[in-house]
Amino acid sequence: MSGYFKELFSGTKSLAVGLGITFRYMVKPVVTLQYPHESLQMTPRFRGHIELIPNEETGEPNCVVCGMCQKACPSNCISLAGEKVDGVKGKVLTKYILNFTTCSLCGMCVESCKFNAITFSKEYNLAGPSREAYVFDLKKRLEDKKQ
Numbered sequence: 001m002s003g004y005f006k007e008l009f010s011g012t013k014s015l016a017v018g019l020g021i022t023f024r025y026m027v028k029p030v031v032t033l034q035y036p037h038e039s040l041q042m043t044p045r046f047r048g049h050i051e052l053i054p055n056e057e058t059g060e061p062n063c064v065v066c067g068m069c070q071k072a073c074p075s076n077c078i079s080l081a082g083e084k085v086d087g088v089k090g091k092v093l094t095k096y097i098l099n100f101t102t103c104s105l106c107g108m109c110v111e112s113c114k115f116n117a118i119t120f121s122k123e124y125n126l127a128g129p130s131r132e133a134y135v136f137d138l139k140k141r142l143e144d145k146k147q
């Protein structure tokens with residue numbers, strides 16, 4: 001009979017402890033997100049793939065097609081092109097491709113740009129079915145963002 005009461009006591013105690021933990025966490029602030037409906041706010045120093053910075057007034061890329069980022073990249077991830085346009089000083093960016101499959105996020109491209117034209121994005125949840133999905137047309141991405 002004493003074994004029965006011992007078991008009853010131990011079961012009740014364990015239930016009380018379990019419920020205590022449950023109630024404690026019920027009133028604590030939530031630390032999880034309803035992904036993918038909610039996204040994390042990345043820290044200022046987070047490095048996602050690079051992206052073009054638009055001009056505040058025109059919305060066009062700040063890039064002047066100097067090619068310094070392309071030269072600085074140790075992994076040959078960047079290929080870009082520009083053209084002369086009547087009435088515009090310097091060149092206008094026509095293509096900026098990033099091959100993210102070989103990018104090490106070293107930051108040499110961002111550091112080498114003297115025109116505030118590229119930065120690290122806050123992109124953290126990339127997914128794709130093939131390597132080609134990670135070759136990004138950054139100019140198109142910037143245009144898509146505007147819409």
Ligand code: SF4
Nearest residue numbers: 063064066067069113
């Ligand atoms: S270094 Fe800057 S301005 Fe020059 S091509 Fe690269 S992104 Fe454009």
Ligand code: SF4
Nearest residue numbers: 073103104106107109
């Ligand atoms: S972060 Fe480094 S590896 Fe990636 S594109 Fe820039 S320079 Fe190249």
